[in-house]
Amino acid sequence: MNNISMGQYLPAGSPVHRLDPRSKLICIALLVPAVLMTSNPLGLTLVSLWTLLVVLLSGIKPGLYWQSLKPLWVLLLISFVLQVFFTPGNALLTLGFIKISREGLLYSGWLLWRISVLLLAASVLTFTTTPLQLTMALEWLLSPLRRMRVPVQELAMMINLALRFVPTLFDEARMLLLAQRSRGTDFNSGSIKERVSRLTPFMVPLLTNIFSRADELALAMEIRCYRVGAARSRLHVMRFRPADYAALFLNTAILAAVITAKAL
Amino acid sequence: MPCIEVEELTHVYYPGTPLEIVALRDIELTVYDGEFIALAGSAGSGKSTLVQHFNGLLLPTAGCVKVLGRAISDKQHRQQLWRQVGLVFQFPERQIFSNTVFEDIAFGPRNLGWDSTTVSKQVKDTVALVGLPEEILSADPRTLSGGMLRRVAICGVLAMRPRILIMDEPGAGLEPATRQLILANIKEIQAQHGMTVILITHHLEDAAVFAERVAVLHQGVLLSIGPTREVLSQTELLHRAGLKAPFAVELAQRLSQEGIPLPSLPQSIEDVAQLLQQLLQTNGARPGGASL
Ligand SMILES: Nc1ncnc2c1ncn2[C@@H]1O[C@H](COP(=O)(O)OP(=O)(O)OP(=O)(O)O)[C@@H](O)[C@H]1O
Numbered sequence: 036m037n038n039i040s041m042g043q044y045l046p047a048g049s050p051v052h053r054l055d056p057r058s059k060l061i062c063i064a065l066l067v068p069a070v071l072m073t074s075n076p077l078g079l080t081l082v083s084l085w086t087l088l089v090v091l092l093s094g095i096k097p098g099l100y101w102q103s104l105k106p107l108w109v110l111l112l113i114s115f116v117l118q119v120f121f122t123p124g125n126a127l128l129t130l131g132f133i134k135i136s137r138e139g140l141l142y143s144g145w146l147l148w149r150i151s152v153l154l155l156a157a158s159v160l161t162f163t164t165t166p167l168q169l170t171m172a173l174e175w176l177l178s179p180l181r182r183m184r185v186p187v188q189e190l191a192m193m194i195n196l197a198l199r200f201v202p203t204l205f206d207e208a209r210m211l212l213l214a215q216r217s218r219g220t221d222f223n224s225g226s227i228k229e230r231v232s233r234l235t236p237f238m239v240p241l242l243t244n245i246f247s248r249a250d251e252l253a254l255a256m257e258i259r260c261y262r263v264g265a266a267r268s269r270l271h272v273m274r275f276r277p278a279d280y281a282a283l284f285l286n287t288a289i290l291a292a293v294i295t296a297k298a299l
Numbered sequence: 300m301p302c303i304e305v306e307e308l309t310h311v312y313y314p315g316t317p318l319e320i321v322a323l324r325d326i327e328l329t330v331y332d333g334e335f336i337a338l339a340g341s342a343g344s345g346k347s348t349l350v351q352h353f354n355g356l357l358l359p360t361a362g363c364v365k366v367l368g369r370a371i372s373d374k375q376h377r378q379q380l381w382r383q384v385g386l387v388f389q390f391p392e393r394q395i396f397s398n399t400v401f402e403d404i405a406f407g408p409r410n411l412g413w414d415s416t417t418v419s420k421q422v423k424d425t426v427a428l429v430g431l432p433e434e435i436l437s438a439d440p441r442t443l444s445g446g447m448l449r450r451v452a453i454c455g456v457l458a459m460r461p462r463i464l465i466m467d468e469p470g471a472g473l474e475p476a477t478r479q480l481i482l483a484n485i486k487e488i489q490a491q492h493g494m495t496v497i498l499i500t501h502h503l504e505d506a507a508v509f510a511e512r513v514a515v516l517h518q519g520v521l522l523s524i525g526p527t528r529e530v531l532s533q534t535e536l537l538h539r540a541g542l543k544a545p546f547a548v549e550l551a552q553r554l555s556q557e558g559i560p561l562p563s564l565p566q567s568i569e570d571v572a573q574l575l576q577q578l579l580q581t582n583g584a585r586p587g588g589a590s591l
């Protein structure tokens with residue numbers, strides 16, 4: 036319970052933290068197709084090295100990336116193993132009815148590599164950007180859609196509120212878990228049916244409390260005159276700096292290189 | 300006999316990350332069987348973190364915590380601690396989940412494995428013990444007032460007959476009369492059943508009336524621990540810890556500043572009244588010859 040979870044913001048005043056959230060979001064948007072499109076090892080190595088460089092620049096210990104992604108690694112490894120076994124092709128090794136094919140190994144190896152790079156890049160984004168910055172950037176990126184009558188500001192507010200509730204939900208859940216454990220609920224043993232029935236003392240108050248918090252929040256917003264569709268001003272103004280242009284340029288260059296290599 | 304022994308306890312949340320917080324630093328503390336001890340400190344001083352070690356919910360980052368004779372690092376011991384150490388969380392009414400008050404209070408006792416006649420007897424006894432009417436057992440918790448709900452939630456822990464009862468700010472957000480009532484009840488049960496009580500509070504008035512000893516925490520450090528009278532007379536230290544000395548203590552200090560020293564340090568208004576009366580009787584009509 037005392038672990039850093041994925042999606043957590045970690046303050047650490049690094050150059051990556053100081054980047055404009057919009058440029059971080061665009062960089063990710065450029066990196067994803069680059070990772071997915073490369074078909075030669077050299078290209079993927081290049082993209083991976085670039086991602087690792089950003090990880091080092093983020094001022095957050097690599098161990099923490101490992102810690103936060105650990106739950107996902109198990110899932111990834113299982114899917115890797117299954118794919119190795121069930122992709123047909125030239126058998127390299129046969130153990131009874133299990134065949135390991137060259138194609139299977141190659142294909143799932145590639146997939147694992149790509150997903151790892153993407154997860155790492157996503158972690159950099161969430162570790163170094165506050166939820167508020169993320170929604171502000173998203174709102175800015177989606178603002179052209181406003182002409183098409185998409186309620187961008189309201190969407191951003193909704194995302195913002197949802198993100199704001201994540202830590203509240205975790206705190207509340209933590210408190211309830213500890214409190215019911217002190218009264219003797221054992222959440223970790225017994226049959227599935229028993230375990231599910233033991234969730235009642237946990238889920239019922241969790242939902243009740245969260246709904247009442249949401250109710251209070253809505254009231255507080257109304258008291259402060261929040262109205263849907265009203266023009267809003269901002270406390271923090273986003274500004275592109277030289278470092279942002281550099282990051283955007285590098286990521287564009289990488290994507291361009293990948294596309295050119297593919298076209299050749 | 301000591302029932303909780305804390306040695307050089309340090310607790311760090313999220314060690315090795317930018318979110319690292321040292322919540323407790325080198326705490327040395329012993330709690331004795333059957334005593335009523337108050338744990339005071341301002342917000343964020345580490346009170347909740349400390350007591351969560353006492354029933355095995357948290358493990359020390361460094362140091363050792365022994366409860367009922369065995370270290371909590373022993374997993375088997377830790378997992379059974381909830382049977383003997385009852386912890387009432389802050390705002391316990393937020394954990395209530397059943398449709399009737401009875402069901403909620405019976406939850407803990409049932410988990411202890413008691414049979415249904417014992418459970419229902421204990422629930423009824425507990426409700427009577429804290430002075431709630433028996434009809435409340437069939438009530439829907441959602442129809443009760445905040446103060447009532449708080450008392451029901453406390454019953455939920457008391458019904459398990461813990462040897463050590465820890466209460467995290469049981470009076471927070473309640474009217475003074477209800478707060479006093481709850482504490483007076485607990486004090487009575489402590490005296491009758493020989494239960495050990497650890498009360499977290501930042502209301503030193505409550506500590507003055509109910510606790511035999513007081514421990515003061517400040518930013519994760521134990522500033523002072525000792526008999527209530529001694530600790531509460533250290534107004535300077537209490538001030539440093541962000542706490543306010545009880546009214547009676549401040550009154551006595553102001554009186555002595557004005558040249559009317561009281562023979563001993565009062566803890567409550569009743570004490571002050573008594574001491575002043577003594578003073579008047581011994582010195583005649585004008586106390587200490589002072590002219591105010
Ligand atoms: N689960 C947690 N994760 C991270 N930090 C925590 C956690 N719980 C408490 N802290 C931090 O540890 C410190 C001590 O907190 P704690 O809750 O023990 O204080 P407290 O004395 O009980 O305060 P309060 O009177 O507000 O309840 C605080 O700085 C708090 O932010």
Ligand SMILES: [Mg+2]
Pocket residue numbers: 346347348389467
């Ligand atoms: Mg607390």
